[in-house]
Amino acid sequence: MPNVDNKSEATNVMKPAYRLLAELEAAFDDIIERVEALEARYRESPGAAWALHSPTPDADWLRAALLDFWYQDGQDGRATRSYVGLVAADEPLLEHVASVNAAKAHFADILARIRQEAAALIPELKAVLPFRHPALHTHLRGQGLARLHLKQCWRALPVADASLSRVRLAWYSSGRSIKKLSVRDAEKKLLTLDHEAPHIRIQLQRLAGIPDGEPLAQVQKQAPLMRANLFFREPLADGRLRRAMNVALPLFIPSDDGRLPDHNTPPPFPNDKRTRARRSDERLEDEVFLPSLRVYRYKG
Template identity: 40%
Template sequence: MPDSQLAPLTMTFEAMSLALVNYHQLLKTSTLPLWLPLSEFEHQSALSMQDKACALTTDIWHSGDGDGRMTQNCHGLIGANVELIAAATKLNFCKDAFRQALADLKDKDPKNINLSLRARSQKLARILRREGLSRLHLKQCYRHIPILAQGCLKVQFSWYSSGRSIKKISIEESFQKLLKLSQSSNHVQIQMNKLSNLRPGTALAQVQTQVPIMRVNAIWASEENSTGDSQWLRKARNAPLPLLVPLQEGEPLPSFNQPLLQPPKSRLRALRSDSLIEPTPLLPSLRVHCYRQ
């Protein structure tokens, strides 16, 4: 691929790198309060919350041969002055520009693109003292630093462990998916027989349990209503990274709870009695369920 075609990609990566370094330096030297949960190992190794925040929010590399679809997540709160918020806003803008430049080129010459980005990624890693990293983690490159538009009174964190994606699937589509599995397996034949016994047109649903996510609720007090009662404004969002909260020097973080670093192993919510989907799958191998009659 000619250098002229790679130019938008390399330019946007360089801009993102400069923005990343600037944000890292400002966060590293900030004197405003912050909170991130630390693991037992992090406590034992005397890792500070500030160092963890710096590493987490500027991490755009694979740390090993892990699944590229997985990201390093941690909730928390970071007190931010005007300068740090401006740096985070610019970094988010640069992330979007890099993502678009890569999307424009990714189908043309992926090998050449990877070689070009690897050299620049290694240079950036050395600047941020992140040794031994070479491959960019695109999902971590793209994700934004979350910023609260204005200070709030209270922040409520909560694990959301009950999410499911539900997709309708036909009997024929289910047959075709089962045919791709080993036909010598007894459990596959049993599921084929179950499908054969269904009435034509029976509605089926393929259910995927989603990975637990941390949600954060920011809460403000609004003007009192006619009865003199305070009204509360809430804004919820996912919190894969610590939330930047606007603060003035000497101002504390808003009131907040401190949930566990890892999600609970058991489901937090009971299954709804009015669910339209049978709880037991008809086809376990495909996570396919029947709709209740």
């Protein structure tokens, strides 16, 4: 009988978690339905469009861009794919964009609760959600794709605040982000890995050989971003005439006549050469100190 009680208690504990999963499934369905409604509206009444990597940014291209929610095999879990483009949007299309973004925000809110209250369910939901839409799942298998990419589900569609006179697009590379770590912080991070593995033990020994008060630097290489500089026809309510924003998805621009504002054509890929001055990373040693954490010591 005690085993039955324990099983019942565990079931009761999991019920709220599975209710959250059911909420997330419904929110995912809502995103799909609203994206499909947006695509149908654009197919019915298309405005002008431009895309960085497509000569034909039509309704099919837009659908593929907005429903790309998957990891490719071998894709870095921190990376997301970009679909840089501009779409002239009338008022009904902008209403669909707002509807999609509201659904994405709701999905993100539920996902945040799951991460906080039932993180163990996340691998399950990545596997379960694609099966809810057979056409998407067939695409998933046919394109050599892997599991659901949650960030690509909830990232918002960019929208200009008002009509624009011009747009200037440029690649932005911020290089590397550098986060200071204490020796104790680095030790805790290493211990969350397989600390019985020989290469982790070696790094723990290295760490034990430096002063406890020595600051360390964890370095993360940041992927280049496309930055759009928007120039408004009229000042916004706060007086601004321009705004800069990152655009990983097509930028929807209010347009009464279905035309795009003047815009440039940036190179298809960022320049690999470093163009920004070296900053605090000059103070780091050239050789990584803790490879598993990308942690460096400071010089001197």
